[in-house]
Amino acid sequence: MIVALDVGGTSMKGAVLSPGLDRVAALRRPTPRGEAAVDAVLETVAELVEQAGTAQAVGLAVPGIVDDERGVAAWSENIGWRDVPFRDLIAERTGLPVAVGHDVRAGGTAEIRLGAAQGARNSLVIPIGTGIAAAMVIDGHLCVGNGYAGEIGHMSVGVDEPCVCGGTGCLEAVASAAAVGRRYARRTGRDATAGEVAALVSEGDADAAAIWAETIGFLGTALAAATALVAPEVIVIGGGLSRAGDLLLGPLSDDLAGRLTFHRRPRLTIATFGDEAGCVGAGLWARDLLERR
């Protein structure tokens, strides 16, 4: 049995998985803030290990800046922890081998090995939700960069909009699911989620169409820059915004194609796994540990 836990800014999703990664048990609970979050992670993992009975390895996915190689959660603004050596802490507590990594890279691992990016040696998996980040595979290697790689959400798209990170013009500030709703509300005075904006586009709402077209342009700008640099064969879009499906993929593929010349043209597609991707990816990492032994 394998224990997997995906810690999000809002909730933690845990699972006991069979060696074939079938879900034997699952739990979901809120993520506390600060030091309490560290204790909650350790407690939850211990509970899942006990529940599993014969757990052989643990996989943990956490947000923020994460050094997958050292198994350390370096920083998360949302949760408020810093330099937590989860790999060592969990190994000490459970006596099991532990894999720790970034939640986006965990989700990316699921898509790359079992989902929409399967078979590609060069890919980007980009969840677009409250935030935007990328899991990046080049030459078959999942890039970590000491936890700093793949921050496509904090790449400027040349627009004068402040970002929560302190920067200006970040992709996340204008093209996250949250930003799409915010920009629509600012334009119209009417609150809407990104999903509602997408629905309004389909109904012919001109304001929604304008916001959507701008969003496509921002995403196209960032994807073109990423394509020049890392040359993915496939780009997988996940997260809340990906629920728009072809309304997103169609115009985004066209926009991106219009920005590329000799570059390799990536195929755009929607993620296979929903919000279970992080848990599946953490489970895959844990299984890798066992197979390496």
Added chain:
Amino acid sequence: MIVALDVGGTSMKGAVLSPGLDRVAALRRPTPRGEAAVDAVLETVAELVEQAGTAQAVGLAVPGIVDDERGVAAWSENIGWRDVPFRDLIAERTGLPVAVGHDVRAGGTAEIRLGAAQGARNSLVIPIGTGIAAAMVIDGHLCVGNGYAGEIGHMSVGVDEPCVCGGTGCLEAVASAAAVGRRYARRTGRDATAGEVAALVSEGDADAAAIWAETIGFLGTALAAATALVAPEVIVIGGGLSRAGDLLLGPLSDDLAGRLTFHRRPRLTIATFGDEAGCVGAGLWARDLLERR
């Protein structure tokens, strides 16, 4: 003995190197165009092998789109070849193990293993000459992307300027050494090389200072995007423009720092190897082949 050949758009630089990579013999000759270039490469390598007497491996660096993993020169607009399987052709002709790769990645290999990027597991080595491209190392891995990785010169910096690639606003179109001279001439009606523009900046020429400041902004835009995505610890600038030294590095470091927030801040530095980097890198690849046996 190792034979190394660096094929540029204008000239080919060949060398016979000792196992310690000391230069025992060297040659330089013009690069012909089209099919003749393929023959010239094969001839020159054969000559160097004969000259070496006891050559044990060959390293070849070529421009354009190059698949280092298959040893194939996929495309070079400058030279005019397409899908040349150099690794197999040279191995057949010489009976020796052959490493083939991109000239920028060869130069990058020299800087990463023996030069300015030594010791860093995440780095960008960016020659800025007639063109601009990057050798990109992430987690200690030199990224290839089937030959398409590292094309930072063909990333848009959001300006309305046509590029030779057919795109608009590419970094190379406004910030290569050639582009700096071209933009100064357009502004003033006076021809100047990038080196002359740099000298004029030092002398207080206002037009040169304006062109230089814009160039720094374009480079800062692209480096910030690359930093968000691949998180280098060090960025090495090479090529003609790097001869400006601190006049380039000082303001570029400041510009880049102003664009970053939580991102890892890369150290900027000038390349150690001049135009011999490609040959040294090709020699390192050839030596790697021998060590792997």
